[in-house]
Amino acid sequence: MNEAHQEDTTSFQEQHQVVQKNIAYYDLKWRSVENPSTKSTWNWLAFLFSTFWLAYRKMYKPFFIIAGLQLLWAVPFYFIDLTAWLDLFFYGIISIIVGFFGNRWYFNHTNTVLKQASALPDSVQESYIQTKGGTHVGIMLGLHALLFALFFALDFGLSFIPTETNIKNVVRINGEADTLEAYTDNPQWNYIKQDGRHHVVEFTGYDYTEKEDVRIVFYVYFDKYMYEWNQIFINGKKLNEEDSMDYELYIEENSW
Structure with missing residues (x-):
């Protein structure tokens, strides 16, 4: 085993602490490309559930970016007659993007968590990784409840504009x-x-x-x-x- 591969193996073992669940899947996906921080692999769960998957894996930044795009996308439908096919096309593109880039985003997310943890005292690094890593169904549901509430508020506000x-x-x-x-x-x-x-x-x-x-x-x-x-x-x-x-x-x- 060469030195470069040993470094990769060590890095992945550290990231397993962040992944916590379904480690074998991500380990296999990341090892299938030369550099998982810049190379993409397909993720069916990310494709099918997009923002749910992002929130479940605690990737809040891409979640809020995509959620914001979804809210902005809804606005023109209150001012212009747009076909529903455009809506399907938009959400289809979002699903493909998350499905294609999801594993890469998650790899970089685990790197970020490890880097942030390394800047903390040794005594709290493990608890920080446990908190920031892994998955959380409650957070996933809570963020989507917030997103649906924002969609409802947007609909309530914009639907009463006399366009x-x-x-x-x-x-x-x-x-x-x-x-x-x-x-x-x-x-x-x-x-x-x-x-x-x-x-x-x-x-x-x-x-x-x-x-x-x-x-x-x-x-x-x-x-x-x-x-x-x-x-x-x-x-x-x-x-x-x-x-x-x-x-x-x-x-x-x-x-x-």
Whole structure:
């Protein structure tokens, strides 16, 4: 065994004190590359659980960075109509990044803990490593409870800003809107204008079962976070009051 390899072995043995749980896995991953501080190996748990894995392994800095990015990412959805696929793409990229770099980050994290411990008196080094290393389910759950609370506060605050997106969401985030979208091709929600104390929002789509174009005008009262059906047009023809009520009732009865 050469001298360089002996140094690597000693280093890993020291890091085992920080890892504490599942030592064999990380030892194998780190030994599979020449320099685990700069070379990456794949971690499926980090990929699948991302911020949960980071918090579980007490890597707070990357946890808060990614959590902050997630909070910032949510903001544009209250101001611009963005497809949900972008959300899936963003979180997919986050998962891939954490899965790919996770073992490297963890290796450097253990190095940092050992370096910090070495600067302390000998009598407290072991207890410091035990505290900073290992895993903690309670911390993982607590940090995510905080993260979910921040998401809730963000949603509560931003959803009451009278943007066109938020105004349309008063209508389209409900069971009736889901039914309208399910029964039509190419469903579209358009903000038309503000008319006095209410906003005019229009739904359009093609009813593939009845083979007819549908256009519905809603009045949205954003200050009360409520809406009402106003006019219904089928193939460009406005329905009378009785037919409009029947159509609204039909949608309502088929909604969750």
